[in-house]
Structure formats: C-alpha cells, structure tokens
Amino acid sequence: MVNLKNKGLLRSKCLIGGAWVDAASGAVIEVTNPATGDVIGTVPSVSGAQTEQAVAAADTAFASWSRLAARERTALLRRWFDLIVQNADDLGALMTAEQGKPLAEARGEALYAASFVEWFAEEAKRVYGDTIPSPTADKRLIVLKQPIGVCAAITPWNFPAAMITRKAAPALAAGCTMVVKPAEQTPLTALALGVLAEEAGIPAGVFQVVTGDAREIGAVLTGSDTVRKLSFTGSTEVGRILMAQSAPTIKKLSLELGGNAPFIVFDDADLDAAVEGAIASKYRNAGQTCVCSNRIYVQAGVYDAFAEKLAARVKALSVGVGTDAGVLIGPLIDGDAIAKIEDHIGDALAKGASVLTGGKRHALGGTFFEPTVLTGATQAMKVAREETFGPVAPLFRFETEEEVVAMANDTEFGLAAYFYTENVRRTWRVAEALDYGMVGHNTGLISNEVAPFGGVKQSGLGREGSHYGIEEYLEVKYLCSAIA
Numbered sequence: 001m002v003n004l005k006n007k008g009l010l011r012s013k014c015l016i017g018g019a020w021v022d023a024a025s026g027a028v029i030e031v032t033n034p035a036t037g038d039v040i041g042t043v044p045s046v047s048g049a050q051t052e053q054a055v056a057a058a059d060t061a062f063a064s065w066s067r068l069a070a071r072e073r074t075a076l077l078r079r080w081f082d083l084i085v086q087n088a089d090d091l092g093a094l095m096t097a098e099q100g101k102p103l104a105e106a107r108g109e110a111l112y113a114a115s116f117v118e119w120f121a122e123e124a125k126r127v128y129g130d131t132i133p134s135p136t137a138d139k140r141l142i143v144l145k146q147p148i149g150v151c152a153a154i155t156p157w158n159f160p161a162a163m164i165t166r167k168a169a170p171a172l173a174a175g176c177t178m179v180v181k182p183a184e185q186t187p188l189t190a191l192a193l194g195v196l197a198e199e200a201g202i203p204a205g206v207f208q209v210v211t212g213d214a215r216e217i218g219a220v221l222t223g224s225d226t227v228r229k230l231s232f233t234g235s236t237e238v239g240r241i242l243m244a245q246s247a248p249t250i251k252k253l254s255l256e257l258g259g260n261a262p263f264i265v266f267d268d269a270d271l272d273a274a275v276e277g278a279i280a281s282k283y284r285n286a287g288q289t290c291v292c293s294n295r296i297y298v299q300a301g302v303y304d305a306f307a308e309k310l311a312a313r314v315k316a317l318s319v320g321v322g323t324d325a326g327v328l329i330g331p332l333i334d335g336d337a338i339a340k341i342e343d344h345i346g347d348a349l350a351k352g353a354s355v356l357t358g359g360k361r362h363a364l365g366g367t368f369f370e371p372t373v374l375t376g377a378t379q380a381m382k383v384a385r386e387e388t389f390g391p392v393a394p395l396f397r398f399e400t401e402e403e404v405v406a407m408a409n410d411t412e413f414g415l416a417a418y419f420y421t422e423n424v425r426r427t428w429r430v431a432e433a434l435d436y437g438m439v440g441h442n443t444g445l446i447s448n449e450v451a452p453f454g455g456v457k458q459s460g461l462g463r464e465g466s467h468y469g470i471e472e473y474l475e476v477k478y479l480c481s482a483i484a
C-alpha cells in the first residue's frame, strides 16, 4: 500500500466531465509496485464510449475556458502549481510506488512537473500576435493566436507526472481543454494530478483523465474529429501508429519518441566531470528516460582511464527499493524491460564486448538489475542501434572527431546528444554537426521547463516546454481588414 498524508490523492476512478467515474463495464486494471509486485490500487478500464463522453465534455468546456481572460487561466494554473508543490511528497510516494524510482528522484519529478505548470501559467499572458505592414494602403493585416481546441495526450510510465504537465499546462494556458490517457503502469499519479486540478478550481471538462485499454482509448482519441490535436510521448513504434490513425482527421501532432543518445568524451575533456555527467545521464531513473545516454563514445587517449573511473563509480551505485534511504537505482518497470537489457547485453558479449561491472540481474531479484558498464562496444551491436532503456553503459572507442560525429549521427533517432570537451572551437563544430534536437555540452542534465525539449528525425515532432511549447497549442489566424 502507499501511505499518503493526503489520502484523497489515491483515486480508483477516472475524471470525466467533472465526475469521478468507474468503467461502465465495472472492469478495472491493477496497478502494481515494480519493486515488490504488490498490487497498490486499481483504476477503471473505461470504454471507447466513455472516452467519447470525455471528448464531448472537453468540447463543451472549451467554449467557456477558451474565452476566459488569459490572466484568469493564469490564476487557476498558478493554484494548480501551488497544490502540486504542496503535495510533492505524496506525489513522490505515489510515483515510487507505481514506477519504482527512488523517493528523492520521485519528489524531484513532482517539482519538475510543477515547474511546467508555473511556467505556462506565466506564458498564458504572453500569447502575442502580430501586425504586419500591408502592401497596400487600404488594408490592415493582423495575426491572431487562438487555442486549437480539444486536445488529447497519451503519456508514458517513465515520468508519470512531468509528461502530463508538460502537455496539459501549455494546452490549458493557451485555452485548450485536454483528455489525458496515462500509461497503464502509472495511472495513479495522473489521477492525483486530476484531484489537484479540481481542487485548484480548474472547471469540469478542462482537464480529464481516462484509464484503460490503450488501443481502444487511443482509437477514439485519434479518430475523433472533435480532438484537434494529439500530443504523445512514448515509443517511435506507437508514435507511428498514432500518426497514421490521426491522418484521416489531419490532426495536429506533437510526438516525443525514442532516442539513442550518444555521449562523447574527447581527449581534452575534464574526465571527472565527464564521469559524473555520464552517471547523471545514464543511470537516472535506472536508465529509463528517452534522453538517457545510450552509447558512450570515448576517445582513444582517455578510453582506459575513463572506463576505470566510470566502472568504479557505477559499482558504488546502491540498488534497492525506492523508499529505502540512499537508494539511487530502483527496479526496472517490468519483466519486458529486463528481457530487453539481457538481450542487448547478450548480443554485445557475443559480438566481442566484455563486462567491466554488473551485467546480470541483481541479487534482490524481481526486476532489479545491476548497473552495468560494457567495454569494447561496436556499431554492429544492438546497444548501438536500439534504445536499451536500462542501466547499461556500453563504451565505444574512437580516434577522430569526424569519425565520432559520423557514428553519433548514424541512427534514425535524433533526440538528445552529449559531449565533453574543453576546446571552444570543437564545441561549436560538434554542437552544430550533431543531428539532434538537444545537445548537452559538458553536462549530462539538460531538461528544464524554460528550454525547448524535442527531437529531430524519428525522435518526433514539435517542442515542449519553453516559449515554443505553447505555440504547439495555438493556431495562427490571419485577419485581413479592408478599411477603405
């Protein structure tokens, strides 16, 4: 069980049109704690018809929500932000329980999630249009920014709170209404955010949460003509399906999909800083983030020294249940995650890599896995081509800048990349040459609410956070007024 200070945050019903409802069929989905396998709650498995009701409620709510003065939406979002911060401990406890990440990291996510609500509450007041000098004297040309309309969000389990607020906050700030379908593994945090939105005074139908069969709900959200925009974070594979399903209604799309982040350490890097950056970017959330470094390229001159320092740090990472003090690596989300890691390690070892540390399931059992460093990785291995999504760092040796940039870009993905160098000229060359939406230089942590998050190539479409983030929920309307 999850022990919360604010017991009301633990919900087993969905939020549709301002009411907390069960599935029409009575069906439920069990939510389990990945650290223990214990069932911590249930959520409804709502039908497609109930999802249509949520879309209809969002449509009704849009009429009034979109017409509020921006500052009125700001005030409500600001209250939601305050409540998320006030309940950060409980939201953290919920996330540790349903997702597994250590408590400190989970509480950190609650505050990170809140930061998007605060930022977009402020941005609501800054949705500026344009006036354009007319080519003829008799006309005035104006650009208006208007909310798109009803939006849908489908979110993943790795950031149960932040992936929701990063979508809902700009949508609501812009004047849109939203139906959220959280991941089946982590619906409780989403429902808790619904409780807090309601408490903040956000009107019925503006922010709704439906849980249940992803395909059934996804088919309604993508197929609906009322839903004008879909924002999805998850795998490239599912993103492709949702994009195809959205084609008949020409829906606007924001897609945050898979990554295959390179992390490059040049000979002239500050090695200790690079090791710390690699730890932060690789092992956060047990390696289960789409911006986690997936491939670590180390220049020949510092390869052995870096490998030794990294392995020493990784050996010291404490693995355990997220509620235990000092734990840095929690369990993986499920058995499939473990199977993928084992497959990637097996493939790498068969093709000539070797294990520096870790490499197998943890003695704790379940879905715990030893933080791992592999040496001697090559481009032919799965670890180079696919997102491992676990605590496995494969080290690749390289000789020249040109060679490593080519290897880093040799992927269909283009989300985040990292590199460490003290050389200013190289910094600009490499930053510009990397085919990625986000680049970290001398840092392994790049995400925050004020910067644009998103990828190129098959890592997705659109940007979240920053002043760009709200544009994703706005339409540009051109008004041409003849005055003579």
Ligand code: ADP
Pocket: 154, 155, 156, 157, 181, 182, 183, 184, 214, 215, 217, 218, 219, 233, 234, 235, 236, 238, 239, 241, 242
């Ligand atoms: P992950 O590999 O991180 O679980 P997925 O892309 O499978 O990523 O899942 C991300 C989100 O997409 C989850 O909310 C999941 O329920 C949802 N999802 C998965 N398949 C579909 C689908 N066919 N239609 C709609 N939503 C889906």
